[in-house]
Amino acid sequence: MPDTERTDSARLEAFSDGVFAVVITLLALDLKPELTDSARDSHALLWQLAARWPTWLAFVTSFSTVLIMWIDHHGLLKFVRRVDTPVLFANGLLMLLTTLVPFTTALLSAHLTEPSGSMAGALYSGLFVLINGAFNLLWHLLRRQALPGALEQRLTWHYRLGFPVYLVATLVALWRLPLSLVLCAGMWALWSANMRPVHDGA
Amino acid sequence: MPDTERTDSARLEAFSDGVFAVVITLLALDLKPELTDSARDSHALLWQLAARWPTWLAFVTSFSTVLIMWIDHHGLLKFVRRVDTPVLFANGLLMLLTTLVPFTTALLSAHLTEPSGSMAGALYSGLFVLINGAFNLLWHLLRRQALPGALEQRLTWHYRLGFPVYLVATLVALWRLPLSLVLCAGMWALWSANMRPVHDGA
Amino acid sequence: MPDTERTDSARLEAFSDGVFAVVITLLALDLKPELTDSARDSHALLWQLAARWPTWLAFVTSFSTVLIMWIDHHGLLKFVRRVDTPVLFANGLLMLLTTLVPFTTALLSAHLTEPSGSMAGALYSGLFVLINGAFNLLWHLLRRQALPGALEQRLTWHYRLGFPVYLVATLVALWRLPLSLVLCAGMWALWSANMRPVHDGA
Amino acid sequence: MPDTERTDSARLEAFSDGVFAVVITLLALDLKPELTDSARDSHALLWQLAARWPTWLAFVTSFSTVLIMWIDHHGLLKFVRRVDTPVLFANGLLMLLTTLVPFTTALLSAHLTEPSGSMAGALYSGLFVLINGAFNLLWHLLRRQALPGALEQRLTWHYRLGFPVYLVATLVALWRLPLSLVLCAGMWALWSANMRPVHDGA
Numbered sequence: 001m002p003d004t005e006r007t008d009s010a011r012l013e014a015f016s017d018g019v020f021a022v023v024i025t026l027l028a029l030d031l032k033p034e035l036t037d038s039a040r041d042s043h044a045l046l047w048q049l050a051a052r053w054p055t056w057l058a059f060v061t062s063f064s065t066v067l068i069m070w071i072d073h074h075g076l077l078k079f080v081r082r083v084d085t086p087v088l089f090a091n092g093l094l095m096l097l098t099t100l101v102p103f104t105t106a107l108l109s110a111h112l113t114e115p116s117g118s119m120a121g122a123l124y125s126g127l128f129v130l131i132n133g134a135f136n137l138l139w140h141l142l143r144r145q146a147l148p149g150a151l152e153q154r155l156t157w158h159y160r161l162g163f164p165v166y167l168v169a170t171l172v173a174l175w176r177l178p179l180s181l182v183l184c185a186g187m188w189a190l191w192s193a194n195m196r197p198v199h200d201g202a
Numbered sequence: 203m204p205d206t207e208r209t210d211s212a213r214l215e216a217f218s219d220g221v222f223a224v225v226i227t228l229l230a231l232d233l234k235p236e237l238t239d240s241a242r243d244s245h246a247l248l249w250q251l252a253a254r255w256p257t258w259l260a261f262v263t264s265f266s267t268v269l270i271m272w273i274d275h276h277g278l279l280k281f282v283r284r285v286d287t288p289v290l291f292a293n294g295l296l297m298l299l300t301t302l303v304p305f306t307t308a309l310l311s312a313h314l315t316e317p318s319g320s321m322a323g324a325l326y327s328g329l330f331v332l333i334n335g336a337f338n339l340l341w342h343l344l345r346r347q348a349l350p351g352a353l354e355q356r357l358t359w360h361y362r363l364g365f366p367v368y369l370v371a372t373l374v375a376l377w378r379l380p381l382s383l384v385l386c387a388g389m390w391a392l393w394s395a396n397m398r399p400v401h402d403g404a
Numbered sequence: 405m406p407d408t409e410r411t412d413s414a415r416l417e418a419f420s421d422g423v424f425a426v427v428i429t430l431l432a433l434d435l436k437p438e439l440t441d442s443a444r445d446s447h448a449l450l451w452q453l454a455a456r457w458p459t460w461l462a463f464v465t466s467f468s469t470v471l472i473m474w475i476d477h478h479g480l481l482k483f484v485r486r487v488d489t490p491v492l493f494a495n496g497l498l499m500l501l502t503t504l505v506p507f508t509t510a511l512l513s514a515h516l517t518e519p520s521g522s523m524a525g526a527l528y529s530g531l532f533v534l535i536n537g538a539f540n541l542l543w544h545l546l547r548r549q550a551l552p553g554a555l556e557q558r559l560t561w562h563y564r565l566g567f568p569v570y571l572v573a574t575l576v577a578l579w580r581l582p583l584s585l586v587l588c589a590g591m592w593a594l595w596s597a598n599m600r601p602v603h604d605g606a
Numbered sequence: 607m608p609d610t611e612r613t614d615s616a617r618l619e620a621f622s623d624g625v626f627a628v629v630i631t632l633l634a635l636d637l638k639p640e641l642t643d644s645a646r647d648s649h650a651l652l653w654q655l656a657a658r659w660p661t662w663l664a665f666v667t668s669f670s671t672v673l674i675m676w677i678d679h680h681g682l683l684k685f686v687r688r689v690d691t692p693v694l695f696a697n698g699l700l701m702l703l704t705t706l707v708p709f710t711t712a713l714l715s716a717h718l719t720e721p722s723g724s725m726a727g728a729l730y731s732g733l734f735v736l737i738n739g740a741f742n743l744l745w746h747l748l749r750r751q752a753l754p755g756a757l758e759q760r761l762t763w764h765y766r767l768g769f770p771v772y773l774v775a776t777l778v779a780l781w782r783l784p785l786s787l788v789l790c791a792g793m794w795a796l797w798s799a800n801m802r803p804v805h806d807g808a
Contacts, residue, residue, distance in 0.1 A: 018223025220425025
């Protein structure tokens with residue numbers, strides 16, 4: 001039943017797209033402005049917004065990461081024709097961890113300038129270690145399906161690399177938080193460069 | 203008009219996927235961190251997060267249940283070619299009850315360690331009794347459509363079983379809350395094992 | 405370009421389904437439990453939930469109305485092959501008014517038992533007058549496309565009837581709020597009976 | 607693989623539709639009523655709602671702008687057959703900026719009647735300058751694909767015009783806020799007139 005199988009993968013994508021879209025939009029909910037008495041003139045308003053730079057930094061970092069995750073998810077499922085029960089559950093685990101991103105982001109932005117910032121940063125990177133694990137699991141389940149050989153090698157390397165890098169970022173956060181965030185950002189740059197042949201139909 | 207009929211089922215799925223995706227993401231909204239003065243260092247932060255274990259437990263329990271519900275819904279509609287008005291309303295009832303899951307989850311997590319926990323637990327399981335009833339109704343309306351005979355038997359048993367188990371879990375909650383949660387978790391294990399042949403195209 | 409035109413209608417449906425799904429799920433956000441000291445035992449919890457009956461009534465009323473709206477929208481677009489700019493804007497107006505339903509619902513549930521309840525009820529029904537107007541506009545733009553003759557008559561009557569009924573419900577709310585809510589509920593019953601031949605492919 | 611490529615564009619649309627739908631619905635969250643003691647009778651309730659006119663104005667303005675953005679996005683991707691990595695990232699940037707609209711809207715409605723209103727208005731229009739930039743980038747990447755020649759000219763002009771107009775609106779906001787809002791509203795009127803041939807399949 002090739003027709004049913006295509007529908008199958010389509011609905012998994014629709015559900016995941018819904019979760020990614022809601023998660024990515026909820027990230028911005030944390031920016032909610034509060035009108036304090038001290039922000040009733042233009043300079044005070046600008047100053048108040050600037051003073052919340054940890055919130056902005058955490059928002060852009062998380063948005064970019066979730067966007068890359070969506071692009072990756074897109075790349076993974078693009079060649080998939082058949083979705084079975086283990087794939088549904090592995091994808092479910094990935095979604096569970098993804099819905100936690102707004103929480104760790106809010107945690108990071110609230111604690112970034114406090115002594116507790118290193119722990120918040122470690123939890124933030126730590127969630128990406130788990131998410132990378134879920135991606136590796138999903139990839140392990142899907143790679144048996146027909147994929148051009150060179151691409152399969154590239155993607156396997158792609159997902160495996162994320163795990164140690166995020167793990168290091170988690171440990172580094174406890175010691176030097178900014179370095180940890182740079183490591184996380186470095187992963188996006190690398191991954192987005194690496195995803196190119198997948199999407200460009202090489 | 204086979205083309206129109208397929209679109210029909212597709213749009214029911216798109217709407218339901220949207221509701222499931224938003225519900226599953228809203229579950230995580232309840233985790234919102236609050237920066238208290240006592241959580242300004244790393245150990246205090248970890249401790250504060252650990253002290254909220256009822257919230258984490260309720261989050262994982264509800265996420266898993268809604269995920270299984272989505273997988274089940276997916277399995278139910280996979281073989282459906284035609285959607286009529288009673289099906290739209292039965293699905294609507296299922297969606298209404300599903301959007302209440304974040305509410306009963308928040309209720310459970312707020313009351314779990316209070317004397318009122320048993321009542322919150324009973325309301326939590328009680329909602330799943332109603333949801334199971336809505337699933338049975340939907341299944342009753344859909345099973346007349348062409349389905350492989352063995353699968354039909356299996357799914358009928360599958361949905362009927364849920365009703366008494368959740369009913370027992372509801373009553374047990376008033377007396378032994380942890381046992382009730384174990385019963386609910388047991389249902390997922392059973393159902394996910396049981397859904398396998400549906401998705402794997404047996 | 406029949407292929408492009410189908411995609412066109414598909415994307416209008418996807419966007420509208422997304423709005424309906426988020427609106428219908430946000431309705432339940434208003435149920436958010438608050439743990440007050442007086443609700444720490446089981447009876448107090450039940451009592452507190454029961455005392456919020458206006459919230460429950462408003463939730464079920466609005467959920468049912470939005471569900472019927474979705475089913476109607478589904479019925480309207482089912483036979484549509486071509487979507488032009490006026491249709492996109494008429495649908496946008498419908499979406500704008502739809503996203504206001506959680507607001508008027510929260511207004512009704514907060515004011516139902518206050519002297520201000522009649523005004524809140526009038527605003528609640530008044531929004532449905534506007535929504536019905538938007539549906540009539542959309543139907544006016546779409547009915548020129550091929551539809552079985554008997555169905556066209558039925559749907560025209562269907563949408564026209566809603567306008568005076570909701571208008572009466574709005575005026576009645578200022579005088580007898582419960583009667584107004586009964587009128588609104590009567591419209592669903594009538595409409596869901598009336599939509600049947602549309603979905604059942606008569 | 608023409609089949610895979612269509613899926614590709616479909617999923618970009620599904621994700622974007624999800625973000626647009628959630629953003630457009632979240633705009634209404636800011637309307638949340640608060641039951642104050644002074645609003646317990648009908649006149650006080652009406653008065654309280656009327657006193658929040660900046661919130662209503664900001665809601666309608668932002669809703670209309672996001673709706674036009676969705677219609678534009680729809681028009682852009684309608685003729686697209688192939689989506690590559692730069693397009694995914696340009697679209698991601700557009701989504702990031704779009705999820706900020708509820709924030710600048712809430713900022714505008716909170717500050718509109720304060721001395722800080724001009725700065726809030728400049729930030730509000732300034733976000734649309736950035737969004738227009740992202741649209742121009744996306745259009746630049748997509749226009750190489752087959753499009754009827756006259757349409758390409760029209761759309762190029764269409765997107766380029768937005769940039770200086772929103773830039774002027776941003777500067778004007780610091781001096782005359784109402785004039786700035788009129789400029790923003792004028793853009794919708796122009797754009798919606800201009801999009802007509804795209805959607806109507808000219």
